[in-house]
Structure formats: C-alpha cells, structure tokens
Amino acid sequence: xxxxxxxxxxxxxxxxxxxxxxxxxxxxxxxxxxxxxxxxxxxxxxxxxxxxxxxxxxxxxxxxxxxxxxxxxxxxxxxxxxxxxxxxxxxxxxxxxxxxxxxxxxxxxxxxxxxxxxxxxxxxxxxxxxxxxxxxxxxxxxxxxxxxxxxxxxxxxxxxxxxxxxxxxxxxxxxxxxxxxxxxxxxxxxxxxxxxxxxxxx
Amino acid sequence: xxxxxxxxxxxxxxxxxxxxxxxxxxxxxxxxxxxxxxxxxxxxxxxxxxxxxxxxxxxxxxxxxxxxxxxxxxxxxxxxxxxxxxxxxxxxxxxxxxxxxxxxxxxxxxxxxxxxxxxxxxxxxxxxxxxxxxxxxxxxxxxxxxxxxxxxxxxxxxxxxxxxxxxxxxxxxxxxxxxxxxxxxxxxxxxxxxxxxxxxxx
Numbered sequence: 001x002x003x004x005x006x007x008x009x010x011x012x013x014x015x016x017x018x019x020x021x022x023x024x025x026x027x028x029x030x031x032x033x034x035x036x037x038x039x040x041x042x043x044x045x046x047x048x049x050x051x052x053x054x055x056x057x058x059x060x061x062x063x064x065x066x067x068x069x070x071x072x073x074x075x076x077x078x079x080x081x082x083x084x085x086x087x088x089x090x091x092x093x094x095x096x097x098x099x100x101x102x103x104x105x106x107x108x109x110x111x112x113x114x115x116x117x118x119x120x121x122x123x124x125x126x127x128x129x130x131x132x133x134x135x136x137x138x139x140x141x142x143x144x145x146x147x148x149x150x151x152x153x154x155x156x157x158x159x160x161x162x163x164x165x166x167x168x169x170x171x172x173x174x175x176x177x178x179x180x181x182x183x184x185x186x187x188x189x190x191x192x193x194x195x196x197x198x199x200x201x202x
Numbered sequence: 203x204x205x206x207x208x209x210x211x212x213x214x215x216x217x218x219x220x221x222x223x224x225x226x227x228x229x230x231x232x233x234x235x236x237x238x239x240x241x242x243x244x245x246x247x248x249x250x251x252x253x254x255x256x257x258x259x260x261x262x263x264x265x266x267x268x269x270x271x272x273x274x275x276x277x278x279x280x281x282x283x284x285x286x287x288x289x290x291x292x293x294x295x296x297x298x299x300x301x302x303x304x305x306x307x308x309x310x311x312x313x314x315x316x317x318x319x320x321x322x323x324x325x326x327x328x329x330x331x332x333x334x335x336x337x338x339x340x341x342x343x344x345x346x347x348x349x350x351x352x353x354x355x356x357x358x359x360x361x362x363x364x365x366x367x368x369x370x371x372x373x374x375x376x377x378x379x380x381x382x383x384x385x386x387x388x389x390x391x392x393x394x395x396x397x398x399x400x401x402x403x404x
Contacts, residue, residue: 013223014379021215021352024248035250046226048237051251117382137381150223151388152381154353177216179339179354179395180319186353193381 001164003033004054004062006086006101009042010072014150015098019066022157025173031164033066034058038082045071056085064094064160067101069150074100074125077107094163096145096156102126105146114141117148117197138197145197155193162194170194203366205235206256206264208288208303211244212274216352217300221268224359227375233366235268236260240284247273258287266296266362269303271352276302276327279309296365298347298358304328307348316343319350319399340399347399357395364396372396 003023007016016035023033036059037052044050059065065088076082083104088095090110097105099119105111106129115132117139126133137152138145140159147156154174161170171187178186205225209218218237225235238261239254246252261267267290278284288310290297299307301321307313308331317334319341328335339354340347342361349358356376363372373389380388 013219017215017219020250021248027248033248041253046223046229046235048222048255049253051243051253053250119382120378134382136383147381149381149384150379151356155381176322177352179357180321180336180350181338182351182354182395193384 001031001063003031003064003066003160004036004059005033005066005068006036006056006059007042007050007052007068008038008070008072008076010045011042011068011070012099012150013044013046013048015070015101015153016068018151018153019068019098019157019160022154022173022177023160025176026161026165026169029165029169031161036062038085059086059088062093064164065096066156066160067097067104069099069101069119069122073103073122077103083107090143094143094145094160096147096159098147098153098156099150100125102131102146102148103129105144106131110144114144115139116146117152118146119148119150136197138193140198152193155190155197158190158194167191203233203265205233205266205268205362206238206261207235207268207270208238208258208261209244209252209254209270210240210272210274210278210284212247213244213270213272214301214352215246215248215250217272217303217355218270220353220355221270221300221359221362224356224375224379225362227378228363228367228371231367231371233363238264240287261288261290264295266366267298268358268362269299269306271301271303271321271324275305275324279305285309292345296345296347296362298349298361300349300355300358301352302327304333304348304350305331307346308333312346316346317341318348319354320348321350321352338399340395342400354395357392357399360392360396369393
C-alpha cells in the first residue's frame with residue numbers, strides 16, 4: 001500500500017514530514033509514504049529544499065493521499081492546472097488533509113457536507129468555502145479525514161495506519177516515536193483523538 | 203541568533219525537522235534554524251533527499267547546535283574526520299542532542315558526568331560510552347541538553363526557545379503548533395517536561 005504525501009512549494013515541514021515519517025515506520029509491513037510534488041524539488045516555508053520522491057501523477061494511483069499544508073495553499077487552489085492533477089477518488093482511496101490542506105479537499109469537492117479540521121490561520125478561508133470548521137484536532141467520515149494544528153499530523157498518520165494495517169500497528173508506531181517516559185499516555189491520546197474524530201456526528 | 207540542526211545521512215526526519223520547524227517560528231524574533239549537513243545533500247532513513255542549508259563549518263559559529271538522530275550515527279561517531287568538524291564550545295554555545303545524537307555528544311566529551319536522554323534503540327550504545335541513560339524525555343544541565351523519543355524533539359526546541367527568547371516565546375510556539383482543541387494541555391506538557399528535565403539532579 002502506497003501513500004502520497006502531497007507537498008507543495010512553501011510547505012510546512014511538520015505537516016508533511018510527521019505524517020510521512022510515522023507511516024514509513026510501517027514499510028516492513030507493506031505501507032510506505034512518499035513525498036509527492038508538482039515539481040522535481042519543492043522549498044519549504046523555511047527555505048529548505050527537498051527532492052520529491054514521486055511526481056503528482058502518483059496521487060492518482062496511490063492507495064492513500066494526504067494533502068500537506070503550507071503558506072501557498074491559497075495559490076494552489078487557485079491554480080486550475082495543479083488542481084486538475086488531483087483527480088482523487090474516495091471510493092478507492094483514503095484521502096486526508098492537514099491544516100490548510102482542507103482548502104484543497106474543499107476545492108476538489110471532497111468534503112461535501114462534512115465538517116472539517118484545520119489550523120487557526122486557515123479557518124476563515126476554509127469557512128468561506130462553506131465548510132463548518134470544528135474545534136477539534138481530527139475528524140473523519142468514511143474515507144475522508146482532516147486534521148488541524150501541525151502536531152495533529154500524528155493523528156492523521158494514526159488514522160492511515162489504523163485503516164490500512166489495524167489499531168495494533170498504529171499503537172506500535174506511536175509508542176515508538178513518543179517521548180521516552182510518556183509512551184503509554186501518548187498512544188492513548190492518539191487513539192482517543194481518533195475515536196473522537198470518527199464518532200457519530202454531533 | 204542562529205541554530206545549526208546538524209543532520210547526517212540516514213537521518214530521522216522527525217528529529218531534525220520538528221526542532222527546526224518549531225525554532226523557525228521565531229524567525230521574526232531573530233532566532234533561526236538551519237539544516238546543517240556534511241555534504242551538499244543528505245538522504246533520510248526513508249530515502250528523502252534534502253539540500254543542506256548550511257555546511258558543517260556553520261556548527262562552530264552557531265549560537266545553538268542541535269545534533270539530530272538517524273540510522274547511521276554509529277558510523278558518524280567512528281568517523282574522525284566528521285567528528286573533527288564539530289569543535290563545539292559549551293561555554294558560548296547551547297548544545298543539544300536528539301535520540302542517537304547523544305552518542306555524538308558523548309564522543310565529543312561534552313556529557314562529562316551528566317546523565318542523558320536517548321531513544322530505546324540507542325540506549326545500550328549510549329550506556330556503553332559510560333553515560334547513565336534516564337527514563338525521561340528531556341534532561342539539561344547548564345548549556346547541554348539531551349532528548350529521547352522522536353516527538354521529544356518538541357521539548358528540545360522548547361528548551362532552545364526558552365533559553366534564547368524566554369518562556370513566553372516558547373509557549374507561543376507550542377500553542378501555535380499544537381493540535382486544535384489541545385493547545386493549553388500541549389503547552390503545559392512541554393513546559394512540565396522542561397522543568398522536570400532541568401530540575402536539580404536526583
């Protein structure tokens with residue numbers, strides 16, 4: 001199973017790399033994440049240049065697509081060419097967004113009537129797409145998930161791993177990456193965020 | 203004030219990028235982090251290629267030096283040429299390590315008699331350097347700090363920001379990056395880890 005972590009120029013390192021690094025702890029179990037970019041290299045909001053591991057076309061064939069966040073997401077959703085490179089299909093793909101990535105899901109018409117999570121800065125822009133924004137770190141309905149607040153990217157990764165390999169695999173990954181001395185509580189916090197975000201709607 | 207996030211080939215993305223991204227939220231306040239590498243590009247443990255922002259020589263002049271972690275740290279400490287590029291000075295620099303980065307601090311003779319934090323996998327190697335390893339995510343004495351468990355890199359960043367710009371700045375950064383709906387508790391957890399790790403020794 002392959003995961004496209006779609007990463008645009010101006011990206012937030014936390015949003016793309018926490019999700020990809022957590023998911024890549026499952027490579028031996030057949031779940032693998034790739035930084036997926038519209039250009040051969042992309043430069044982060046802090047000037048760090050990364051070479052894409054997969055071209056944008058990969059997003060169409062991946063089993064899971066996560067849309068990262070960054071300081072240029074409003075330019076992304078205004079760019080018809082970029083958006084046309086993301087013909088995602090929630091009937092056969094798990095699709096998630098981190099922070100301003102929710103704008104991309106809204107632009108692709110993938111949120112429908114579902115509420116979304118995003119970061120504080122992106123919130124008014126997501127709301128202006130007619131989407132209800134939750135005061136929560138994570139929300140999922142069916143094959144679509146959204147997360148808000150950079151460090152909530154660990155919950156998005158937890159969702160992907162749980163949905164593809166099961167809860168035990170997700171618990172093992174969070175346990176591994178958690179701070180020493182805080183492992184059980186970190187695992188429980190992630191699983192709690194997942195359960196709350198997947199609960200029946202208010 | 204400039205921070206060198208020393209990043210070797212085979213690096214763990216979480217360890218280098220969480221610290222650098224958090225610190226770079228303070229760029230407008232004059233605190234800035236740079237991925238500092240021994241070669242023009244380095245490739246992560248998951249095959250992601252990043253262009254270094256500063257050469258290794260930068261570590262000597264930086265105000266703060268954080269040693270990242272990765273799957274090749276034992277090769278790093280065995281490489282006299284690489285180690286000779288890190289003549290760090292705790293009398294004028296803040297120096298921290300993440301996970302296996304503690305091996306580099308030990309090799310440089312910077313830990314002295316202080317105990318250290320590291321990850322579960324690196325623990326036996328750090329102990330074989332004669333260093334006592336703590337069951338804690340963070341420990342600092344004077345200008346030297348160590349953190350263990352990938353996500354403890356947020357505590358290392360909290361320490362750097364607190365020591366350079368003050369606690370309020372650190373609280374603002376953690377609040378910003380924390381998951382939506384979990385912001386106050388995430389800030390308190392980070393400040394608690396910092397206080398516990400800086401407390402007088404047991």
